[in-house]
Amino acid sequence: MTNTMAKFDLSVESEGLANQHDAEVSQNSIMTHTSQHKAPGSLAVWVFIYAELTEFGLFFVLFLVAKAYFPADFSQGPQKLSTLAGLSNTLILLSSSLCIVKAMAAIKIGNIKRTIHWLLLTIVAGGLYCAVKFWEYQRNGALGINPRDDYFIAGYYYIGFNHLLHVLIGMATISVVTIFTALGFYDANNHEGLESAATYWHMIDLVWIVIFPLLYVLH
Amino acid sequence: MANRFIKRINLRLASVFKGNHWPVMVWLTLVVLTLFSTLLAEGPQQKVEGEHLAHISQLSVLLVAGIVLSKGTLVIDHFMGLKHTQGWPVRIMKGFLVLMLGLITLSCFYY
Numbered sequence: 657m658t659n660t661m662a663k664f665d666l667s668v669e670s671e672g673l674a675n676q677h678d679a680e681v682s683q684n685s686i687m688t689h690t691s692q693h694k695a696p697g698s699l700a701v702w703v704f705i706y707a708e709l710t711e712f713g714l715f716f717v718l719f720l721v722a723k724a725y726f727p728a729d730f731s732q733g734p735q736k737l738s739t740l741a742g743l744s745n746t747l748i749l750l751s752s753s754l755c756i757v758k759a760m761a762a763i764k765i766g767n768i769k770r771t772i773h774w775l776l777l778t779i780v781a782g783g784l785y786c787a788v789k790f791w792e793y794q795r796n797g798a799l800g801i802n803p804r805d806d807y808f809i810a811g812y813y814y815i816g817f818n819h820l821l822h823v824l825i826g827m828a829t830i831s832v833v834t835i836f837t838a839l840g841f842y843d844a845n846n847h848e849g850l851e852s853a854a855t856y857w858h859m860i861d862l863v864w865i866v867i868f869p870l871l872y873v874l875h
Numbered sequence: 876m877a878n879r880f881i882k883r884i885n886l887r888l889a890s891v892f893k894g895n896h897w898p899v900m901v902w903l904t905l906v907v908l909t910l911f912s913t914l915l916a917e918g919p920q921q922k923v924e925g926e927h928l929a930h931i932s933q934l935s936v937l938l939v940a941g942i943v944l945s946k947g948t949l950v951i952d953h954f955m956g957l958k959h960t961q962g963w964p965v966r967i968m969k970g971f972l973v974l975m976l977g978l979i980t981l982s983c984f985y986y
Contacts, residue, residue, distance in 0.1 A: 695956075695957060695965075702964060709968075716978065720978055743909065743910075747909060750906060750909065757953075758898060858950060858955045861950060862955075862972070865943060866975050866976070866979075869940075869943050874939060
């Protein structure tokens with residue numbers, strides 16, 4: 657009888673341990689599962705990003721519709737533009753994306769000084785992008801390329817100015833999160849605002865990756 | 876001397892791939908792809924004329940589209956950090972990329 661009771665106790669204990677183990681495994685798998693599904697940044701920034709992508713998507717579709725109606729304007733269009741300016745801006749934006757990835761890696765280990773350093777480099781890269789755009793528009797003006805020339809040039813200026821505006825918004829956002837980081841608002845555990853700004857900046861880079869071949873490369 | 880030099884390079888490369896240097900490797904890949912796509916679009920048109928030009932242009936359009944798709948995927952997966960996520964965020968981002976590139980490629984073939 658005592659033996660039976662002891663066996664029963666052991667079996668209950670082992671069952672309890674097994675259940676506890678199962679629960680831990682289950683919790684771990686849920687945590688892994690959740691971390692695999694969670695996108696970086698807040699939900700609000702993702703809604704904003706999808707709105708921006710829709711806007712750019714509509715511009716691209718309108719650009720292609722204009723191309724269908726006025727093929728002559730579009731076949732010679734990219735040759736009027738400076739490929740060097742487009743290429744430089746692509747390389748600058750790719751480098752700025754690397755800088756912000758480095759900033760995110762630094763904040764995740766709690767290195768505030770290094771985070772600020774990489775964020776400032778991102779802002780400098782954004783400034784360089786604006787400088788190249790300014791030079792490009794000056795060059796166009798000197799060559800007599802006007803937004804009213806044809807539909808390709810009109811589309812080029814419309815998409816280009818819109819992207820430039822988004823770069824300026826991104827630079828302003830990154831400047832704000834840089835100040836917040838310096839003031840100690842973000843650390844290794846709490847940096848969702850910074851992550852959201854970084855995600856927005858990557859979206860700007862992604863849109864330019866589509867703009868570059870559309871305007872400068874594909875003749 | 877040469878062996879020591881090769882060993883040092885091997886150790887350096889091993890540290891690059893094992894350490895937290897993946898963003899730099901992704902960035903380098905993106906830069907090389909950008910330069911290649913620009914050269915591809917600028918190069919053949921200056922040397923070839925006639926019917927061959929049309930074929931080379933179509934081929935280069937497809938190659939440029941493929942390169943841009945690869946670049947976009949690298950940015951979405953590694954820079955935006957969506958590689959290990961599933962569901963709507965990554966689907967919408969990649970869907971946007973594929974849709975836009977598909978439309979641009981089609982427009983190059985038909986107009």
